[in-house]
Amino acid sequence: MQGMSERQYAAHAGLSRGAIQKAKRSGRLVLFADGSIDPEASDRRLRATTNLGRSFAARMRHRTSRAPTLTLDETEALFARLNALFGSR
Numbered sequence: 001m002q003g004m005s006e007r008q009y010a011a012h013a014g015l016s017r018g019a020i021q022k023a024k025r026s027g028r029l030v031l032f033a034d035g036s037i038d039p040e041a042s043d044r045r046l047r048a049t050t051n052l053g054r055s056f057a058a059r060m061r062h063r064t065s066r067a068p069t070l071t072l073d074e075t076e077a078l079f080a081r082l083n084a085l086f087g088s089r
Contacts, residue, residue: 003036012039013046 003009006024010017020037023029028049030041070078 001034001036002032003034003038005036009037009039009042013043 004012006017006020009029010020013020020029023042023046024031024037028042028045030038030045032038
């Protein structure tokens with residue numbers, strides 16, 4: 001094998017194996033004739049084809065989608081309880 005396996009490249013790139021498999025299916029990785037991954041060329045291609053703004057936006061959507069939404073009354077009640085516990089500083 002000339003290059004890296006999917007697992008080796010995932011560890012090299014700091015990505016999951018599933019992300020590597022998806023990139024491979026979409027043609028975003030450079031492969032040797034034996035099917036192994038050319039790490040240097042693949043790094044360059046991934047950098048050139050990754051939309052960092054989209055990646056950031058997706059992470060933010062995922063992060064904020066789990067945050068509970070509080071009404072104004074709930075927020076005020078929460079602050080009142082925190083002030084009672086810790087006092088105002």
